[in-house]
């Protein structure tokens with residue numbers, strides 16, 4: 001099938017749709033003719049995002065959902081199905097970043113990041129799978145990270161959540177293939193989004209810069225949707241991120257990661273960040 005028609009009239013939910021990758025994926029889905037339920041935790045931000053895409057207003061719906069709350073996730077998915085009659089794609093994209101020396105992380109930090117990055121995905125899958133089983137079709141796209149396939153020093157909390165997402169999604173990919181339900185795991189490297197500037201509550205610190213070499217978020221959305229339409233399992237964005245670290249790690253020659261950890265430790269000890 002021509003890729004441009006793959007998403008035509010498909011019912012899609014995108015969490016974290018007001019910002020960054022979720023916004024770009026929503027826009028790209030709309031361009032490809034999908035009906036998009038844009039979900040976010042902050043009503044004003046979600047309304048603004050939908051307003052920016054008002055040229056597609058007939059294809060847009062909005063949902064206010066805090067993905068750390070199981071009841072809100074379940075209600076959003078069930079309400080969508082009640083209204084639209086089905087659910088073709090669920091993009092469990094919402095997430096937060098967290099970089100810190102492990103010893104500085106509090107148990108509250110652990111709880112917030114696991115609730116936001118891991119339980120959110122479990123809640124979404126828990127509600128969507130029975131619906132998709134009944135339909136005999138559907139595709140769940142969970143956002144992990146390159147830090148969900150390669151260890152990243154000073155991101156141990158984040159890595160724990162993202163390795164969890166990768167393992168969970170890959171397992172389900174095999175488990176449900178014969179039932180017509182597809183699973184993809186998105187593993188972005190550095191993508192130019194506000195995540196670098198935000199704390200876990202979504203407060204933005206404009207003094208923090210997005211890395212200069214971060215990859216385009218719009219190109220990210222195109223790569224994601226192209227590869228999801230090919231039912232690819234693990235989708236790394238861009239396709240060859242930091243292959244040096246990856247190759248060294250796989251071969252057990254991980255001196256490069258020790259060096260990275262050493263320079264980050266020095267920076268934390270000198271500058272506190």
Ligand SMILES: NC(=O)c1ccc[n+]([C@@H]2O[C@H](COP(=O)([O-])OP(=O)(O)OC[C@H]3O[C@@H](n4cnc5c(N)ncnc54)[C@H](OP(=O)(O)O)[C@@H]3O)[C@@H](O)[C@H]2O)c1
Pocket residue numbers: 015016017018019020021022039040041042045065066067068093094095096097116143144145146187188189190191192193194195198201202203
């Ligand atoms: N950008 C990267 O380099 C990169 C790399 C690897 C993986 N990722 C992953 O990609 C996904 C999207 O991140 P992004 O870079 O696009 O960051 P972003 O621009 O900050 O977008 C994250 C989205 O998730 C939402 N969100 C956070 N906590 C939520 C909650 N409790 N309930 C509902 N929504 C919540 C945010 O809402 P607010 O706007 O209200 O905060 C925002 O809409 C995340 O899972 C992230 O871990 C990103």
